[in-house]
Amino acid sequence: MTDLEIANAAEMEPITKIAEKLGLSADEIEPYGKYKAKIDLPVKEAPDKKHKLILVTSINPTPAGEGKSTVLVGLGDALNLLGHQTVIAMREPSMGPVFGIKGGATGGGYSQVVPMEDINLHFTGDLHALTSANNTLAALIDNYIMRDNELNLDPRRIIWKRVADVNDRVLRHVVTGLGGVMQGVPRETGFDITAASELMAILCLSKDLADLKQRISKIVVGYTYDQKPVTVGELGFSDAITILLKDALKPNLVQTLAHTPAIVHGGPFANIAHGCNSVLATKTALQLADYTVTEAGFGADLGAEKFLDIKRPVLGKTPDALVIVATVRALEYNGGAALADLKDEQLPALKKGLANLNRHIKNMQRYGLPVVVAINHFTFDTEAEIKTIEDNCHELGVNVVLADAWAKGGEGTVDLAKEVVKLADQPSEFHELYNVEDDSIEDKVNTIAKTIYGAKDVEFSKKAQKQLKKFHEMGWENMPVCIAKTQYSFTDDQTELGAPTDFTFHIREFVPKLGAGFVVALSGSVMTMPGLGKKPAAVNMHIDGEGNITGLF
Structure with a gap:
């Protein structure tokens, strides 16, 4: 079955029932039909909750797929199965990627957020x-x-x-x-x-x-x-x-296939924006549940870095544990294996591609956060491939857990949930990447590029250099930096896979975003308006006379 067929076959609970699970009365939500609602603000905090925050991120995305959102949903369902009241906090999909190359963005298989069609299309507007x-x-x-x-x-x-x-x-x-x-x-x-x-x-x-x-x-x-x-x-x-x-500011409440409450709100891309769902959505989830499982867009070099350096100070809460999602075939692709060969065992490529995962692990450990690697499991993964990843991660002091979220939902993600609960109870001390108040914009860019991306040098265009001088004169330096770059590579060249070193990172210009509270640094040839591919996902979408949609995911 396709993701859409699985979603259509699901029996959803009325949104009022989902709200009741969180202690929200009918007067505290605004229903948008039977299965969607806005949450009225402010929400009263439940004082007896653990208020644990779990951040899910991944390696750099590849055409082979990573399944970060699928693991996220499966993890939320699994935590509920273990008796921990859990809320999932996700971003809203943009119709650009939905009709472009990516398709939907609500998880997959038996780890989905529903109503899938609504969320991927107009949702609550x-x-x-x-x-x-x-x-x-x-x-x-x-x-x-x-x-x-x-x-x-x-x-x-x-x-x-x-x-x-x-x-x-x-x-x-x-x-x-x-x-x-x-x-x-x-x-x-x-x-x-x-x-x-x-x-x-x-x-x-x-x-x-x-x-x-x-x-x-x-x-x-x-x-x-x-x-x-x-x-x-x-x-x-x-x-x-x-x-x-004023209405868009209110978080949206929906559910997973297993009826876990999910707050889906806000949708900035992580490659050209800050890549995290809304502070209000995450804060609301934290106030209502024992565990909040949230995600940051694309790989940890983008979404997780921006969550920790841009969103975390506003949210006022540091993640208690961090999950890095990887797949065997995505790591093999990073190691040079051809896309067509990824269903076959590719151990040499896997060993080479592990450099990508390792850099993400070390980057997140640099922040002082407890980390676990989740292998999004595929049926054609071999024991040798899994063991190679496990041995590699254990050398870095990180546990690895297989997650079968697509095929088994929460039941296939219970082992990951147990590891997350254990990690979240461990004491940790967060370390900031840079000093927001004292470091210059140039210093912040250099720190991110050299510490997180692995760059040797950073080159600023003449325009960027003039802007740095202007921003200094304007007093705009005491803000975080949001670097816009390709999601496919640590560098600003999307063809450079794995974990490149000895490269120069290029900044072409800056954009002040004083309302958001950060400065955007545009690198390489990254575009803030994407284009459609040769065969957009839209051409595979169909609707019949009864309004039934196929091909959406």
């Missing part, structure tokens, strides 16, 4: 609200320039872009305002995908509605003719944009 709010702000800015433009905003220096929740390469660079005086001021601009927008980051890092409004007011939209920054607050648009996001 959060991404639509973000898109509308972002583009309303863009329209207000263009109107301001066309009218009095009292602050002397320079149309050539507007950095606020429009967004769309699709992969659409033709929108990367556009010209607006053509057609005459009444059509606005012509200028060059472009689109980002909604998941990469600053509003998405702000939504995911806001503590409440007041904080959301305050963060929106700090957004730098552009510069004046004498190169002074202009913010949304100075333009007077903060309240209007906040109004459009």
